[in-house]
Every structure is written in structure tokens, then in C-alpha cells.
Amino acid sequence: MASLRCIRELSxxxxxxxxxNQTRSICYLPAIEVSGTSISHGTVISNRSLTRDLPCDEGExxxxxxxxxxxxxxxxxDTEVEREYSPAEKVEEAAEIGYKVMGPLKPSERLFKxxxxxxxxxxxxxxxxxxxxxxxxxxxxxxxxxxxxxxxLTKVLLLGSASQTIIGRPILPDATVHAVVEEHALDEKVLxxxxxxxxxxxxxxxxRQELTKLRITDIQGIEKPEPKIVYKPSKEAVTEQSKAELxx
Amino acid sequence: xxxxxVWQLQKLVVSYCNWGGSSRGIRAFMESELPxxxxxxxxxxxxxxxxxxxxxxxxxxxxxxxxxxxxVKNMDPEEVLLNATRLRNSLGRKVVxxxxxxxxxxxxxxxxWTTAVKF
Numbered sequence: 001m002a003s004l005r006c007i008r009e010l011s012x013x014x015x016x017x018x019x020x021n022q023t024r025s026i027c028y029l030p031a032i033e034v035s036g037t038s039i040s041h042g043t044v045i046s047n048r049s050l051t052r053d054l055p056c057d058e059g060e061x062x063x064x065x066x067x068x069x070x071x072x073x074x075x076x077x078d079t080e081v082e083r084e085y086s087p088a089e090k091v092e093e094a095a096e097i098g099y100k101v102m103g104p105l106k107p108s109e110r111l112f113k114x115x116x117x118x119x120x121x122x123x124x125x126x127x128x129x130x131x132x133x134x135x136x137x138x139x140x141x142x143x144x145x146x147x148x149x150x151x152x153l154t155k156v157l158l159l160g161s162a163s164q165t166i167i168g169r170p171i172l173p174d175a176t177v178h179a180v181v182e183e184h185a186l187d188e189k190v191l192x193x194x195x196x197x198x199x200x201x202x203x204x205x206x207x208r209q210e211l212t213k214l215r216i217t218d219i220q221g222i223e224k225p226e227p228k229i230v231y232k233p234s235k236e237a238v239t240e241q242s243k244a245e246l247x248x
Numbered sequence: 249x250x251x252x253x254v255w256q257l258q259k260l261v262v263s264y265c266n267w268g269g270s271s272r273g274i275r276a277f278m279e280s281e282l283p284x285x286x287x288x289x290x291x292x293x294x295x296x297x298x299x300x301x302x303x304x305x306x307x308x309x310x311x312x313x314x315x316x317x318x319x320v321k322n323m324d325p326e327e328v329l330l331n332a333t334r335l336r337n338s339l340g341r342k343v344v345x346x347x348x349x350x351x352x353x354x355x356x357x358x359x360x361w362t363t364a365v366k367f
Contacts, residue, residue, distance in 0.1 A: 112252050119357045127349070135352040147337055148250045162358055182250060185338040188345045211346075213339075215252065 090144045097125060100142065103150035103178075111150070111180060111217045116227070120219045121158040122177050128157065131177060131216045141210035145181050151214065153177040159222040166222055175221030182213040254311070255291045256339045260332065261307040263297040270321035274304040277325035277332075285332060292336065306332055310340025 085093065091102070112134070119132045124139045131137060145151060156175040159166040166172060186208040194203040250256060262278065265271040278296060286294050303321040306328070310316070316335060320328045359365070 115354055117354070117357045129350050131350070132352060132354055132357060134354075135350065138346060138349040148253065160357060180253070183337055183339050186334070186343070188343050
């Protein structure tokens with residue numbers, strides 16, 4: 001078993017080095033340097049380790065023996081290669097995975113309007129939120145945006161106001177929700193504690209999830225009710241009135 | 249790290265030692281990546297402090313007068329850059345477990361449903 005593990009480690013290190021230099025086409029090449037009894041494991045590993053960096057359909061196969069390799073791989077995940085995205089790829093991935101489109105960075109304009117009684121149900125990734133003007137939302141880390149970036153959330157499932165509701169099937173093509181990125185931060189540490197009693201097995205692991213906070217600024221695609229203008233009497237008029245009352 | 253368009257990190261204090269080995273990474277960071285960071289964030293006041301004989305740290309001072317200190321001893325310059333970027337990216341709020349992922353002041357537009365509501 002130890003020798004098998006050694007060979008797996010070596011093959012994995014070799015394939016990660018290869019994946020840095022190669023492009024997507026390496027996915028379809030068979031494993032190169034693995035020998036001995038672990039050839040079958042080797043091919044599966046190389047596909048899996050490559051598919052970490054490059055999306056590939058071949059890596060979908062999940063076998064029972066891969067659980068150990070998963071853990072080993074995550075230990076060396078600090079040296080993970082950051083994939084370079086071309087601008088077109090970025091836009092495509094953002095639109096597909098996150099259902100958002102990057103707008104330009106925020107110049108000195110006033111985006112933050114007072115509350116409007118209109119809501120929308122928006123999907124980001126696999127999570128859906130019911131948002132209104134001025135709300136904040138915590139989502140999984142959105143890769144291609146920086147702080148103070150304007151985003152347009154394109155996957156809108158439902159729009160509603162006090163008098164009207166527009167339901168999408170499944171999305172509304174003309175509706176947009178504008179948002180601004182407020183922060184990219186880490187959540188609080190959660191401790192993952194595993195124990196099997198009477199088996200001398202205890203593991204502690206910490207995890208901090210990377211989150212993005214979005215502030216929703218505008219919802220478009222539905223008629224908004226006109227804001228009521230409340231006339232407030234000025235303070236001087238009030239003090240004059242009270243003085244007049246005193247005199248009288 | 250911008251609340252309604254206002255940047256929250258006001259000052260970044262880079263404290264290092266010019267003799268100790270734990271400051272090697274941060275010294276390299278100061279030569280290689282700190283100028284780029286300063287250029288990209290003109291609103292941020294970056295200060296370098298020399299504290300001999302101490303381990304290096306990054307201190308971020310936020311608008312809500314909160315200070316976040318990150319010890320960067322024995323770190324590579326890339327890791328120091330990551331930590332500095334994280335400080336710049338976050339609001340100064342205390343790191344607590346999120347209650348909800350959706351924070352709103354007006355939860356209902358069409359009226360909250362009760363059993364008495366008839367459509």
C-alpha cells in the first residue's frame with residue numbers, strides 16, 4: 001500500500017507539472033509515466049488531477065477508490081495552479097456559472113437610490129435570492145470582479161411590485177438587476193471534527209468560506225410606482241407658529 | 249471593501265524587521281509588489297514601519313476604527329500580497345458567523361402573508 005501511495009504521489013506531481021505547461025488538449029492524452037500495478041489507477045488519477053485545472057468530461061467518472069486521492073490532493077492544494085482566463089472566457093464563464101455580466105468600474109456617480117417597493121428573484125450560481133433595492137446579499141466568491149464593480153445579474157426568475165407580478169419561464173429575458181460588489185471576505189472559521197469512538201480516530205480541520213457581498217442598486221423590467229413626495233414643514237415655520245401661539 | 253462606494257480600509261501599516269529571517273518574505277514583498285499595490289489603490293495610505301527584532305505584521309485600520317492585524321512571519325511575498333489584498337477587500341466588521349445570506353430592511357413588498365390573507 002505504501003509503495004502504491006508513493007507511485008500515486010509521484011505521478012500526481014508529474015501530471016500537475018505537465019498541466020502547467022500544456023493546454024486543454026492534454027485531457028485527451030493517456031497517462032505517460034505510470035508503470036507497474038497501478039497503471040489503471042494512474043490513468044484515472046491523471047484525468048482527475050488534470051480536470052481540477054481544466055474542465056473535462058472524462059473526469060466525471062467517480063470510483064470508490066478515489067476518496068483517498070481526493071484527500072491527498074487537497075493537502076497539496078496550496079500549490080494549485082491558477083488558471084489564466086482570456087477576457088472572452090471570463091465573460092462566458094461569468095454569464096454561465098454566475099449569471100452575471102461585468103459592467104465598468106464605478107466612477108463618481110450616485111447609484112444608491114432610496115428604497116423602491118419592487119422585488120426580484122435572482123439566481124446566482126445555484127442559489128436564489130429575493131432582492132429589493134438596497135439589500136445586501138452574500139454569495140459564493142465571484143471570480144472576475146473587484147471591489148466597487150458594477151454587476152448586472154441576468155438570471156431573473158420573477159419580478160414583483162405592489163400591483164404587478166411577472167413570472168419568468170424559467171427566466172425573464174428583458175429583466176435586469178444591477179448590483180455593486182461591496183466586499184470579498186472570508187467567513188468565520190468552522191471546525192470540522194470527525195471522530196469514531198473506540199477506534200482511536202479523531203480529526204480536526206478548519207474551513208473558511210470565501211464570500212462576496214453584493215449591494216443591490218436597481219431592478220429593471222417592471223413598472224415602478226411613483227414615489228410619494230411628503231411635504232415636511234420647515235423648522236422655522238414650526239417655531240414661528242409656536243411663538244405666535246404663546247403670544248396669543 | 250466599499251460600503252456604498254466609500255472605501256473602508258484607510259491605512260495599511262507594513263511593519264517589518266531588516267535583520268530577522270521571518271521578515272524575508274515581507275522585505276521581498278516591499279520591493280516587488282508593494283509599489284503596484286500602492287498604485288492600484290490611490291485611496292489607501294500605506295505606511296512602512298521598521299520594528300527591529302520583532303516578527304513582521306500587516307495592520308489594517310478601517311473607517312469604523314477597527315484594526316485588523318495579520319502576522320506575516322515566514323511567508324512568501326505572494327502570500328503577503330494575498331493577505332494585504334484580503335485586508336483591502338474586506339469591510340472592517342468583526343468576523344462572525346453569518347445569520348442570513350440576505351440582509352434587508354424591507355422584507356415584504358406585497359405584504360407579509362398571514363393565514364387571514366385571501367387572494
